[in-house]
Amino acid sequence: MRPAYKVLFALLVFSGIAGCAAPGASPPVAGPRPAPAYERLPPEEAARQFTRVVDAIEPVAEAECRARAPALGCDYRIVVDTRTELPPNAFQTMDDVGRPVIGFTIAMVGEVRNADELAFVMAHEAAHHIRAHIPRQRRNATAGAILMGGLAALSGADGAGIRSAQDLGASVGARSYSKEFELEADSLGTVIAARAGFDPLRGAEFFTRIPDPGNRFLGTHPPNAARIAVVRRRAAGL
Helix, strand or coil: CCCCCCCCCCHHHHHCCCCCCCCCCCCCCCCCCCCCCCCCCCHHHHHHHHHHHHHHHHHHHHHHHHHHCHHHCCCCEEEEECCCCCCCCEEEEECCCCCEEEEEEHHHHHHCCCHHHHHHHHHHHHHHHHCCHHHHHHHHHHHHHHHHHHHHHHCCCCHHHHHHHHHHHHHHHHHCCHHHHHHHHHHHHHHHHHHCCCCHHHHHHHHHCCCCCCCCCCCCCCCHHHHHHHHHHHHHCC
């Protein structure tokens, strides 16, 4: 079914993230103000771009979902959170009835430079659902909690100690494969974006501008270079 998506756009809110200084404001550092790295889209055009990307990505993501994981439910709902205090972010979650939701903060919509970047991010989040990353993460968290709680009990810990060990085990379990999940979503997201008519290589340039998480132990995201390499390999095979 082709659902109507819910876009919570407010053009005045969009205008508030354009990054313009107030009239007469002084730059924080003496000397000439550096030129912006790129020109942000006007609010109306950014809203139209978002709508175009949703219209193109959503049916392709749903078709991929039905082909690969129909039991998960493939009726995506795409939303925008217009709270301006939230940082740039995109995420995939489930609503109360198990429907997959792809969410963007309004800062994230304003952060992308072009439709290819927006499409890649949207396709990446859609891929998280298709690859069942939320239920897999929950299973990993449960297994970690059981293991650590059991070890604490065997060591003679009291109830509070066991609960603390379970919480730690759940956290470690949830993070154990998060980097692999991100790379899986990058790979399948490349396919979805390309099949929707976008350039995933251009879209993955978004990774060149965000902070690099490196390769920290139990980090949640892989190094940006690894993510770009996955996109290049997958795109080469399309």
